[in-house]
Amino acid sequence: MAIRHRNFSLYYISVSLFACLQIFVNCDDDLNSSYSTPINRDLYHSSGDLMEMIKNLVHRHPDKLRMDTIEAGNKGYNAEITVITYCQGRKDCDDRSKIRVLLSFGQHGRELITSELALRILSILSEEQFLPNMHPASLNNTLDELVIKVVPMENLNGRKLVEAGDLCERRNGRGVDLNRNWSVDWGKKEKDYDPYEENPGTASFSEPETQIMRKLALSFDPHIWVNVHSGMEALFMPYDHKNMTPDGLASNRMRRLLEELNEGHCQKHCMIGSGGGSVGYLAHGTATDYMFDVVRVPMSFTFEIYGDSSASAKDCFKMFNPIDHSTFNRVLNDWSAAFFMIFKLGPRYLDEFQAKATASNADKWVSMDEYLDGYLMERTQRYGRKMEVLDRGMQEIRTYFRLFLLSSVLLMFMFCSRISKNKYSRPATPS
Numbered sequence: 431m432a433i434r435h436r437n438f439s440l441y442y443i444s445v446s447l448f449a450c451l452q453i454f455v456n457c458d459d460d461l462n463s464s465y466s467t468p469i470n471r472d473l474y475h476s477s478g479d480l481m482e483m484i485k486n487l488v489h490r491h492p493d494k495l496r497m498d499t500i501e502a503g504n505k506g507y508n509a510e511i512t513v514i515t516y517c518q519g520r521k522d523c524d525d526r527s528k529i530r531v532l533l534s535f536g537q538h539g540r541e542l543i544t545s546e547l548a549l550r551i552l553s554i555l556s557e558e559q560f561l562p563n564m565h566p567a568s569l570n571n572t573l574d575e576l577v578i579k580v581v582p583m584e585n586l587n588g589r590k591l592v593e594a595g596d597l598c599e600r601r602n603g604r605g606v607d608l609n610r611n612w613s614v615d616w617g618k619k620e621k622d623y624d625p626y627e628e629n630p631g632t633a634s635f636s637e638p639e640t641q642i643m644r645k646l647a648l649s650f651d652p653h654i655w656v657n658v659h660s661g662m663e664a665l666f667m668p669y670d671h672k673n674m675t676p677d678g679l680a681s682n683r684m685r686r687l688l689e690e691l692n693e694g695h696c697q698k699h700c701m702i703g704s705g706g707g708s709v710g711y712l713a714h715g716t717a718t719d720y721m722f723d724v725v726r727v728p729m730s731f732t733f734e735i736y737g738d739s740s741a742s743a744k745d746c747f748k749m750f751n752p753i754d755h756s757t758f759n760r761v762l763n764d765w766s767a768a769f770f771m772i773f774k775l776g777p778r779y780l781d782e783f784q785a786k787a788t789a790s791n792a793d794k795w796v797s798m799d800e801y802l803d804g805y806l807m808e809r810t811q812r813y814g815r816k817m818e819v820l821d822r823g824m825q826e827i828r829t830y831f832r833l834f835l836l837s838s839v840l841l842m843f844m845f846c847s848r849i850s851k852n853k854y855s856r857p858a859t860p861s
């Protein structure tokens with residue numbers, strides 16, 4: 431009995447110890463998974479401050495920079511996107527012989543570092559900051575050939591949600607992923623589809639932000655497009671929706687440029703290749719696939735500029751953004767230098783491409799739907815009518831236009847067959 435009692439005490443003590451240890455382990459686990467690093471306000475601007483700084487920069491350099499704000503909305507949801515245009519001396523900005531570059535930052539709300547990079551690039555363009563190894567004179571020669579449009583914060587509404595504490599939010603202000611809302615292969619869902627991450631919206635281009643970006647891309651018609659993200663370090667080219675890169679000259683040229691960037695500014699550790707092939711999952715309805723396939727931008731890229739794979743899944747600020755001063759500065763220095771390398775090499779690579787591009791311009795068709803959408807958006811903005819009306823109006827016009835096309839083709843067919851009937855039924859003239 432005494433022995434049994436002693437055994438029981440031992441058993442009791444060991445069970446208690448085990449339970450205590452378990453509690454500690456669990457507490458530790460909970461601490462690790464629920465702890466999320468807050469936004470480092472010493473390093474990062476608020477969205478308001480960042481846009482204010484950019485606005486002031488534009489005011490100080492009217493000879494180089496211009497700022498436009500484009501608004502759109504539907505079903506009670508409104509969005510605005512600020513676009514900064516860089517054009518040296520503000521002369522020949524519409525000269526179509528210049529190389530046109532379109533850069534977008536902050537498409538996903540939680541990737542704050544990307545908008546800081548936009549600010550850095552604009553500061554270097556306006557010569558308020560400098561790249562360590564580039565002489566201002568050589569920079570000026572490079573930039574003389576270019577018109578650069580920068581969208582510093584594509585997803586302002588989503589970014590505001592992040593600033594209000596939802597540090598893992600990547601979607602726009604009503605829960606749609608702006609990098610799944612484009613029309614190339616839109617709406618296809620993979621097995622691991624997570625609506626919190628990748629909700630593509632109710633239709634392609636359902637979101638005002640995507641509509642604005644499409645209109646901007648179609649009217650500006652860039653030679654180079656870069657969609658800047660964070661979460662990893664990679665230099666992606668099309669395609670995102672399939673596990674392959676495009677064929678031919680354009681593809682080789684993109685890959686060559688990416689390899690040079692990897693060597694020059696990524697210490698050869700950036701992943702290179704198609705987004706769909708390299709990242710391990712396919713993405714449908716992305717901006718870069720649309721830019722390449724529909725807008726026919728010869729050099730279309732997605733860059734991932736920083737990622738901390740050791741951060742816990744819920745620690746989004748740390749996973750997507752550098753949290754210490756030296757990493758923050760290194761990322762901005764490396765990647766702004768990478769962009770200026772693109773500004774320098776891009777035109778050189780495109781020179782070879784130019785002749786071919788001019789020849790193939792005839793097949794650069796934009797569908798009637800694309801054209802009508804762009805046209806109607808412009809009209810609506812001009813007259814300030816509501817987007818709900820636009821939505822319905824657009825659908826009706828598309829339907830009428832299709833009917834009109836169909837009936838024209840039918841009429842033409844009837845007319846032609848009538849003519850050929852007359853022609854061949856006419857009695858042969860005797861020789």
Ligand SMILES: [Zn+2]
Pocket residue numbers: 537538541659660661
């Ligand atoms: Zn992203």
